[in-house]
Amino acid sequence: MPLHADLHRHLGGAVAPRIFWRYLHRHNHPLAAQFPDYEEFERFLVRPRGSLTEFLELHTLVEGVQRLQNLPYFVTKLVRGAYVFESIVYLELRYSPWYRTEENLPEAERIAQMREVVRIIAQAASQTEYPVLLRQILCMHSRLPLHINRAVLELAVQEPDLVCGIDLAGPDTLYAPRLKEFAELFQRARQMQIKTTCHLFETANGFYPELLPCLNRIGHGIQIAMHCPQLLPQIADRGQCLEVCPTSYLKTGTLTELTALRGVFQRCDEAGVDIVICTDNPGLHNVRLPFEYENLLTQDVIDFSQLKRCQSAAYRHAFAWPHADPPDALLQSLVQL
Numbered sequence: 001m002p003l004h005a006d007l008h009r010h011l012g013g014a015v016a017p018r019i020f021w022r023y024l025h026r027h028n029h030p031l032a033a034q035f036p037d038y039e040e041f042e043r044f045l046v047r048p049r050g051s052l053t054e055f056l057e058l059h060t061l062v063e064g065v066q067r068l069q070n071l072p073y074f075v076t077k078l079v080r081g082a083y084v085f086e087s088i089v090y091l092e093l094r095y096s097p098w099y100r101t102e103e104n105l106p107e108a109e110r111i112a113q114m115r116e117v118v119r120i121i122a123q124a125a126s127q128t129e130y131p132v133l134l135r136q137i138l139c140m141h142s143r144l145p146l147h148i149n150r151a152v153l154e155l156a157v158q159e160p161d162l163v164c165g166i167d168l169a170g171p172d173t174l175y176a177p178r179l180k181e182f183a184e185l186f187q188r189a190r191q192m193q194i195k196t197t198c199h200l201f202e203t204a205n206g207f208y209p210e211l212l213p214c215l216n217r218i219g220h221g222i223q224i225a226m227h228c229p230q231l232l233p234q235i236a237d238r239g240q241c242l243e244v245c246p247t248s249y250l251k252t253g254t255l256t257e258l259t260a261l262r263g264v265f266q267r268c269d270e271a272g273v274d275i276v277i278c279t280d281n282p283g284l285h286n287v288r289l290p291f292e293y294e295n296l297l298t299q300d301v302i303d304f305s306q307l308k309r310c311q312s313a314a315y316r317h318a319f320a321w322p323h324a325d326p327p328d329a330l331l332q333s334l335v336q337l
């Protein structure tokens with residue numbers, strides 16, 4: 001019975017390495033020649049990188065393959081895997097629609113094509129055999145100019161049934177000179193009733209408290225609890241949660257061990273800030289959601305009662321979960337019958 005919700009997962013990081021490798025070889029993609037051997041490909045994907053910026057080069061590689069015409073191939077498989085292997089019933093999948101359009105088209109046509117990308121993903125995600133409720137988060141990107149990011153936001157406004165929120169992704173080293181611009185985009189989103197999250201306080205370069213008041217949720221935010229705990233009471237007052245993606249911090253060189261997260265969970269508990277545990281890139285990391293939970297438990301970062309609270313928090317903070325209760329409440333009522 002599917003039970004879990006994942007609120008932070010990238011399309012570019014969600015496809016299992018073997019499915020990605022098989023696609024390259026079945027379609028004679030130029031990358032196939034570079035990786036004739038699967039094991040070597042997997043090692044290349046999952047090895048830790050020195051920084052977030054270096055890790056994001058992997059997303060660029062995947063985005064170069066995942067384009068409009070083959071999105072159904074990848075989305076159908078990632079939804080099937082989420083349902084069968086991760087017991088996921090609710091998934092918010094995020095990506096930058098601009099980077100899924102055809103590169104050779106004029107800019108105006110690429111902007112128009114972003115809407116087609118959203119619809120193709122929604123259609124591919126809807127499978128009666130694997131009934132995951134999937135909604136999309138559209139990522140603005142720190143490498144994209146203002147008018148493209150604005151078009152991403154307008155697209156979210158136009159597709160409220162398919163898109164549940166917007167995000168800001170890309171290297172956080174590029175945020176600083178554009179903070180005012182990004183804050184205005186998020187404020188406009190809030191005015192248009194669009195939910196917001198942002199990759200923030202993930203690395204030592206991502207300290208931008210100016211953006212916090214514009215957000216419904218905080219993408220990562222672990223550095224707040226580690227280095228700026230004085231901000232936690234305001235975060236609790238705003239009802240924001242942290243989307244914590246444990247394996248990511250090891251892969252981007254942000255942390256050397258998961259036990260460093262113990263204090264993050266403790267301080268958030270004390271301050272009344274919810275944490276939701278997410279995968280970020282289960283394919284690129286080769287770590288699925290149940291193993292994110294299990295790793296935190298076996299390394300004594302959290303206990304079972306904390307896990308339960310985080311799992312319930314995922315449904316409370318979901319942008320588009322349509323029920324009053326998480327699905328385990330329904331299960332409990334069945335047990336009592």
Ligand SMILES: [Zn+2]
Pocket residue numbers: 008010199219280
């Ligand atoms: Zn992310």
